[in-house]
Amino acid sequence: MLELTSKVIDERVQGNAFESPINVKATKKFYIESYGCAMNFNDSEIVASLLHDVGYGATKNPDEANLILINTCSIRDKAEQTVRFRLMHFKGFKKRNKHLLVGVLGCMAERLKDKLLEEEKLVDMVIGPDAYRTLPALIAEAESGQKGINVLLSREETYADVSPVRLDGNGVSSFVSIMRGCNNMCSFCVVPFTRGRERSRDADSIVQEARELFENGYKEVTLLGQNVDSYRWENADNTELVTFANLMERVALINPKLRVRFSTSHPKDITDDVMHTIAKYDNICNYIHLPVQSGSTRILQLMNRNYTKEWYLHKVKRIKEILPDCGLSTDLIIGFCTETEEDQQETLDLMKECKFDLAYMYSYSERPGTLAARRYEDDVTEEIKSRRLSEVIELHRGFSHESNLADVGKTYEVLVEGPSKKNENELCGRTDKNKMVIFPKGNAQKCDYVLVKIVACTSGTLLGEIVG
Numbered sequence: 353m354l355e356l357t358s359k360v361i362d363e364r365v366q367g368n369a370f371e372s373p374i375n376v377k378a379t380k381k382f383y384i385e386s387y388g389c390a391m392n393f394n395d396s397e398i399v400a401s402l403l404h405d406v407g408y409g410a411t412k413n414p415d416e417a418n419l420i421l422i423n424t425c426s427i428r429d430k431a432e433q434t435v436r437f438r439l440m441h442f443k444g445f446k447k448r449n450k451h452l453l454v455g456v457l458g459c460m461a462e463r464l465k466d467k468l469l470e471e472e473k474l475v476d477m478v479i480g481p482d483a484y485r486t487l488p489a490l491i492a493e494a495e496s497g498q499k500g501i502n503v504l505l506s507r508e509e510t511y512a513d514v515s516p517v518r519l520d521g522n523g524v525s526s527f528v529s530i531m532r533g534c535n536n537m538c539s540f541c542v543v544p545f546t547r548g549r550e551r552s553r554d555a556d557s558i559v560q561e562a563r564e565l566f567e568n569g570y571k572e573v574t575l576l577g578q579n580v581d582s583y584r585w586e587n588a589d590n591t592e593l594v595t596f597a598n599l600m601e602r603v604a605l606i607n608p609k610l611r612v613r614f615s616t617s618h619p620k621d622i623t624d625d626v627m628h629t630i631a632k633y634d635n636i637c638n639y640i641h642l643p644v645q646s647g648s649t650r651i652l653q654l655m656n657r658n659y660t661k662e663w664y665l666h667k668v669k670r671i672k673e674i675l676p677d678c679g680l681s682t683d684l685i686i687g688f689c690t691e692t693e694e695d696q697q698e699t700l701d702l703m704k705e706c707k708f709d710l711a712y713m714y715s716y717s718e719r720p721g722t723l724a725a726r727r728y729e730d731d732v733t734e735e736i737k738s739r740r741l742s743e744v745i746e747l748h749r750g751f752s753h754e755s756n757l758a759d760v761g762k763t764y765e766v767l768v769e770g771p772s773k774k775n776e777n778e779l780c781g782r783t784d785k786n787k788m789v790i791f792p793k794g795n796a797q798k799c800d801y802v803l804v805k806i807v808a809c810t811s812g813t814l815l816g817e818i819v820g
């Protein structure tokens with residue numbers, strides 16, 4: 353799943369009639385920072401909703417907050433270091449305001465548990481991803497001078513009945529979590545330990561949430577799960593089984609003007625059924641994020657990914673057969689335990705065959721407690737990891753530029769997300785293949801679908817002009 357950069361949730365809801373998140377009865381204010389994947393950002397919206405119910409309003413100014421929350425990520429060591437840095441930063445705030453409470457939420461809370469409370473007295477509360485409903489009680493405990501901690505993982509919690517407060521969204525596109533946890537045991541990955549067992553959310557509540565978003569002006573939903581292909585939900589009397597393909601279809605049928613995206617697919621689980629459903633509905637985006645992690649079957653086995661290089665290439669071939677114009681992206685981990693120059697070459701070869709439109713490339717970071725940390729030595733030096741990562745990034749840059757050059761001269765339907773970052777006379781939006789396009793704004797506005805002819809590109813962005 354794609355990881356996002358930190359952003360601050362604030363009180364703005366942009367440009368539509370979505371119910372205001374500004375809590376008129378709010379007597380206290382909270383400030384929240386989120387790190388990690390889209391699911392974590394979506395969790396912050398659930399936390400905002402739960403706090404809203406007990407009289408907390410959001411602020412984007414930590415100076416005026418009674419409660420500062422950091423929703424954390426443990427996926428790589430660097431992600432945790434960033435959080436430690438932020439906690440040190442907020443230490444000064446605690447010195448200035450004795451009543452200020454600081455809480456750590458999310459994966460780092462789950463991984464480190466009460467260790468976080470012991471460290472330098474930076475933190476008053478530690479709350480794991482399945483314990484957010486107990487946040488009001490933990491706040492009360494912390495207010496009375498106790499430390500508040502709940503890191504229990506659940507086999508049932510999906511927060512299906514909580515309406516996330518879309519605080520920092522663009523009003524165009526929103527995340528909808530369809531499941532939580534992960535049952536795969538990729539040997540490098542901390543997520544099964546921080547997020548617990550996989551469970552699917554009630555399909556009706558997902559469709560309802562997506563419908564409400566559309567009715568409130570949103571034009572795109574991204575269905576989120578660590579492994580969406582294993583989504584399964586049975587109704588109460590066991591008369592209906594909803595698979596991921598069925599769920600996508602139900603969301604697509606809400607309205608043809610609602611775009612549907614999803615993340616993340618697992619190469620061992622993605623089915624032809626899912627691909628045929630994408631092909632059947634114009635509003636399900638022609639884009640699949642299919643993390644490969646490595647091009648070497650030997651490394652994939654050590655990673656416990658349960659597929660080979662050939663299996664992955666076969667899946668890509670099926671995607672191209674069923675969805676000839678499908679955008680494809682991936683994740684790669686470079687420098688996993690025992691990785692040799694030959695393994696690296698296999699990864700480069702696989703990239704040459706797949707020519708990914710987008711790739712998220714990381715150096716392997718050993719995570720305590722994972723299978724890999726227990727079984728294998730992290731024996732590729734940082735220097736070699738860094739050199740191999742540069743090779744992979746360099747190769748990918750060429751392919752992504754090539755893929756963008758192939759779009760020049762073509763016309764795409766683009767969903768306008770808002771002004772471009774660099775120039776207020778330009779707008780930005782995405783094609784259904786998830787490519788970002790920048791173009792002069794003309795009469796178009798946020799949330800419009802416009803036809804844009806691509807006239808130029810960089811390796812990361814398409815540049816175009818509206819033609820209809």
Ligand code: SAM
Pocket residue numbers: 353354389427428540541542543577578579616617618643645683684685714715716717718719
């Ligand atoms: N569930 C998704 C999957 O199976 O592809 C992705 C989960 S993870 C949030 C996102 C990406 O982080 C992974 O695909 C992987 O490339 C990367 N990642 C996970 N653990 C890592 C580690 N220990 N070191 C470096 N990268 C890691």
Ligand code: SF4
Pocket residue numbers: 534535536537538541542543544578579618
């Ligand atoms: Fe981690 Fe693997 Fe689960 Fe993805 S599928 S979250 S990489 S264990």
Ligand code: F3S
Pocket residue numbers: 355387388389390391392424425426427458459542543546547
């Ligand atoms: Fe997501 Fe990071 Fe947790 S990627 S699931 S927030 S470890």
